[in-house]
Amino acid sequence: xxGRRDALRIGATSAxxxxxxxxxxxxxxxxRLVDTHSLPTIKDHRVPKPAGAVDMVIAHGAxxxxxxxxxxxxxxxxxxxxxxxxxxxxxxxxxxNRLPEQAANTNPDVVAEIVRQVRAAGxxxxxxxxxxxxxxxxxxxxxxxxxxAGDAGATIVLPEARAFREVDVAGRILRTADVLYPIVExxxxxxxxxxxxxxxxxxxxxxxxxxxxxxxxRVTLHQSIFVSIVDLAVMVKPTLTIMDATRALMANGxxxxxxxxxxxxxxxxxxxxxxxxxxxxxxxxxxDPFKLGFVIEGLRVGLGTPRYKDLKLVxxxx
Amino acid sequence: xxxxxxxxYQVVFFCLFLFLVIVTTPxxxxxxxxxxxxxxxxxxxxxxxxxxxxxYVHMLWALPLIVLxxxxxxxxxxxxxxxxxxHHLLGHLGRKRRKVDRVKQNVVRPSRAIKYGILAVFxxxxxxxxxxxxxxxxxxxxxxxxxTVVIPAASNxxxxxxxxxxxxxxxxxxxVVFFGxxxxxxxxxxxxxxxxxxxxxxxxxxxxxxxxxxxxxxxLCKECEVCGADCQGAADPQGTVRVTECMVCLNxxxxxxxxxxxxxxxxxxxxxxxxxxxxxxxxxxxxxxGAAFVPLARASDGVGPRPHPGRIRPPGAREESLFLxxxxxxxxxxxxxxxxxxxxxxxxAGLEGIWSPILIPRLGYCEYSCNLCGQVCxxxxxxxxxxxxxxxxxxxxxxxxxxxxxxxxGRCLPWAYDTDCIVCEEVCPTSPKAIYLKQExxxxxxxxxxTLKRPYVDLEYCVGCGTCETRCPIVxxxxxxxxxxxxxxxxxxxxxxxxxxxx
Numbered sequence: 001x002x003g004r005r006d007a008l009r010i011g012a013t014s015a016x017x018x019x020x021x022x023x024x025x026x027x028x029x030x031x032r033l034v035d036t037h038s039l040p041t042i043k044d045h046r047v048p049k050p051a052g053a054v055d056m057v058i059a060h061g062a063x064x065x066x067x068x069x070x071x072x073x074x075x076x077x078x079x080x081x082x083x084x085x086x087x088x089x090x091x092x093x094x095x096x097n098r099l100p101e102q103a104a105n106t107n108p109d110v111v112a113e114i115v116r117q118v119r120a121a122g123x124x125x126x127x128x129x130x131x132x133x134x135x136x137x138x139x140x141x142x143x144x145x146x147x148x149a150g151d152a153g154a155t156i157v158l159p160e161a162r163a164f165r166e167v168d169v170a171g172r173i174l175r176t177a178d179v180l181y182p183i184v185e186x187x188x189x190x191x192x193x194x195x196x197x198x199x200x201x202x203x204x205x206x207x208x209x210x211x212x213x214x215x216x217x218r219v220t221l222h223q224s225i226f227v228s229i230v231d232l233a234v235m236v237k238p239t240l241t242i243m244d245a246t247r248a249l250m251a252n253g254x255x256x257x258x259x260x261x262x263x264x265x266x267x268x269x270x271x272x273x274x275x276x277x278x279x280x281x282x283x284x285x286x287x288d289p290f291k292l293g294f295v296i297e298g299l300r301v302g303l304g305t306p307r308y309k310d311l312k313l314v315x316x317x318x
Numbered sequence: 319x320x321x322x323x324x325x326x327y328q329v330v331f332f333c334l335f336l337f338l339v340i341v342t343t344p345x346x347x348x349x350x351x352x353x354x355x356x357x358x359x360x361x362x363x364x365x366x367x368x369x370x371x372x373x374y375v376h377m378l379w380a381l382p383l384i385v386l387x388x389x390x391x392x393x394x395x396x397x398x399x400x401x402x403x404x405h406h407l408l409g410h411l412g413r414k415r416r417k418v419d420r421v422k423q424n425v426v427r428p429s430r431a432i433k434y435g436i437l438a439v440f441x442x443x444x445x446x447x448x449x450x451x452x453x454x455x456x457x458x459x460x461x462x463x464x465x466t467v468v469i470p471a472a473s474n475x476x477x478x479x480x481x482x483x484x485x486x487x488x489x490x491x492x493x494v495v496f497f498g499x500x501x502x503x504x505x506x507x508x509x510x511x512x513x514x515x516x517x518x519x520x521x522x523x524x525x526x527x528x529x530x531x532x533x534x535x536x537x538l539c540k541e542c543e544v545c546g547a548d549c550q551g552a553a554d555p556q557g558t559v560r561v562t563e564c565m566v567c568l569n570x571x572x573x574x575x576x577x578x579x580x581x582x583x584x585x586x587x588x589x590x591x592x593x594x595x596x597x598x599x600x601x602x603x604x605x606x607x608g609a610a611f612v613p614l615a616r617a618s619d620g621v622g623p624r625p626h627p628g629r630i631r632p633p634g635a636r637e638e639s640l641f642l643x644x645x646x647x648x649x650x651x652x653x654x655x656x657x658x659x660x661x662x663x664x665x666x667a668g669l670e671g672i673w674s675p676i677l678i679p680r681l682g683y684c685e686y687s688c689n690l691c692g693q694v695c696x697x698x699x700x701x702x703x704x705x706x707x708x709x710x711x712x713x714x715x716x717x718x719x720x721x722x723x724x725x726x727x728g729r730c731l732p733w734a735y736d737t738d739c740i741v742c743e744e745v746c747p748t749s750p751k752a753i754y755l756k757q758e759x760x761x762x763x764x765x766x767x768x769t770l771k772r773p774y775v776d777l778e779y780c781v782g783c784g785t786c787e788t789r790c791p792i793v794x795x796x797x798x799x800x801x802x803x804x805x806x807x808x809x810x811x812x813x814x815x816x817x818x819x820x821x
Binding site for chain 2: 006009010012013016017020021024025027028030031032033034035175176
């Protein structure tokens with residue numbers, strides 16, 4: 001004769017047995033022979049061009065802040081690129097433990113003025129980030145960008161391990177990449193490269209600047225540098241590119257260090273076509289754009305045109 | 319009668335275990351379920367499930383065992399466990415002659431709680447994503463002990479009677495743990511099972527709910543205590559049996575001359591004793607310690623961004639952290655490897671990876687048309703690969719790469735000594751060959767010119783199998799070496815831009 005207590009015990013044991021079997025079968029249904037995970041992609045950050053708008057501006061003048069202000073104004077104002085409430089990431093070159101005078105990193109005044117303009121356009125968040133080659137804390141400090149951009153109201157994102165997200169690139173040679181998270185999360189992206197000579201690719205300008213959003217094994221990309229520069233330029237399509245040529249590094253790039261290699265250009269160029277801007281940047285370095293592999297490759301895949309003078313171009317003197 | 323039945327079960331299961339270990343070799347395997355005993359192990363099932371949030375197909379065998387334990391108690395320890403059977407036999411080493419002394423040996427000791435603490439440590443680390451039960455789990459450690467120490471030693475002593483000569487790096491360390499556990503029987507019988515075994519602890523927790531248990535008819539008991547004289551679990555049959563410790567060996571029933579004890583369905587005479595003497599604080603402390611082990615181990619070495627070049631995992635091994643979620647270090651892959659190249663890691667894979675499988679190409683290479691390691695892996699740490707999947711069809715479909723070869727030009731005969739040798743190219747199994755030769759002109763010491771063939775590696779075709787390194791005629795430090803770089807399970811280890819296909 002089974003009493004009430006015994007019935008409860010049998011019930012409890014049976015429930016545990018059934019529960020374990022059910023849990024086991026459910027867990028088995030979750031098992032995968034091959035581990036896969038779906039990855040986010042980076043969206044196209046470009047905005048449609050208003051009718052009659054200017055494609056590219058070249059501004060000369062001794063004050064880099066003023067150059068940026070005038071260039072953006074000539075393009076139709078920051079409101080053309082950034083709407084109220086959007087989250088914006090600004091990507092200068094902060095790759096090296098160098099001072100602004102050494103022209104290895106983007107000019108801090110240029111970055112700070114862009115931050116102010118983006119904030120004035122109503123952005124809800126402004127990130128400034130880069131995946132430095134040297135020790136990031138020192139690069140961000142000595143480049144002057146941490147203080148200048150921070151004072152202007154930007155959130156500085158250091159390239160720590162946890163700041164990277166794996167994304168699906170689907171490029172010709174890059175399949176997946178670890179990318180700084182603001183590039184994945186932002187609504188708008190502004191590329192702010194500096195004009196420098198580069199040993200392998202000839203020059204490092206706007207398209208090459210996207211190396212700086214990658215973590216992980218980016219050094220292997222140098223095995224096929226022109227294709228990977230363009231793969232990266234296809235991966236990140238910026239809303240706006242503002243190229244700093246306040247000081248250009250004419251030799252021993254991209255690291256520099258010797259002031260004798262720095263040439264004062266007092267120029268800022270801005271636009272929406274990275275190939276055109278890179279072609280212009282190449283002429284500043286005394287290079288023929290049509291002899292630069294990534295410019296040709298960018299033209300070939302339809303990313304833009306090196307014939308920047310054929311675009312709607314405005315040149316502002318000092 | 320039940321006692322004879324139990325002994326028969328122990329003998330049959332031990333022989334079955336030994337049989338499955340012995341057939342785990344390429345010539346004998348022929349579809350035998352080599353992984354069956356490990357799949358039966360509920361602790362392996364629970365820890366891998368905690369780490370992966372999934373249950374591999376072989377581990378489904380653990381489910382009926384869990385159900386049976388809930389009904390019958392810890393019968394696995396007394397009837398099925400091969401290591402339990404060994405301890406049962408070797409328990410005679412420390413068994414006292416006089417019955418009164420044996421009763422004293424088998425009193426309930428507080429030390430029985432230690433195994434629950436060990437269990438909590440392993441559960442804690444599994445929860446964080448590192449399965450470490452392999453060190454003490456009886457099935458995994460018996461597997462490993464037989465596969466990498468006992469059988470190779472016996473076979474080598476008999477001039478390579480079985481599997482030929484086999485050597486496992488620091489197999490002696492595995493032996494120290496394996497034989498050390500067995501020799502604990504000198505202290506008292508089944509010391510390991512009573513005090514250390516994490517699987518026994520897990521089954522003990524399930525046995526709390528068991529419906530069948532040993533029961534005593536108080537009116538027949540003269541308190542002679544002989545029932546405790548040969549109790550395997552030190553489960554106090556003299557008093558009220560402790561279900562968490564009772565291994566259902568039935569020695570107590572056999573020992574009682576008056577027939578006062580029986581194994582029955584839901585005896586109602588007395589409430590069960592299920593106290594295991596581990597406070598909530600101790601449970602939690604042990605669990606937290608186990609969980610903390612994982613970040614501590616990883617901060618020290620192991621799965622970091624710069625792995626040891628010798629951490630060459632078998633083909634089909636999952637990405638390292640997913641691999642550590644599953645590997646039991648049982649040694650089944652090492653046992654089945656036809657060349658003997660799969661070896662227990664020592665420092666190559668960090669603290670967490672001690673005794674996990676790595677390929678040491680100087681000892682044996684990865685056979686090109688072989689996928690046995692994935693077939694015998696009980697947990698899917700090495701997944702099953704078909705041969706077309708393993709070898710691919712380069713350049714269209716990438717093969718599974720486990721590493722990449724590189725020449726040591728200060729050692730290789732044609733490179734360092736201007737001596738003809740093409741062995742590595744000859745044995746390279748890929749098609750086209752990853753190692754190719756170039757005719758090169760060299761100037762000899764006396765100034766004469768000659769030409770000779772020098773070998774090169776084409777990374778597009780190299781799968782890291784290590785045949786070249788195994789067969790290099792230089793006896794110790796080979797002229798061509800394989801390291802784990804470029805292995806396909808870790809996309810970011812790819813050397814070449816185009817070689818990083820995800821598999």
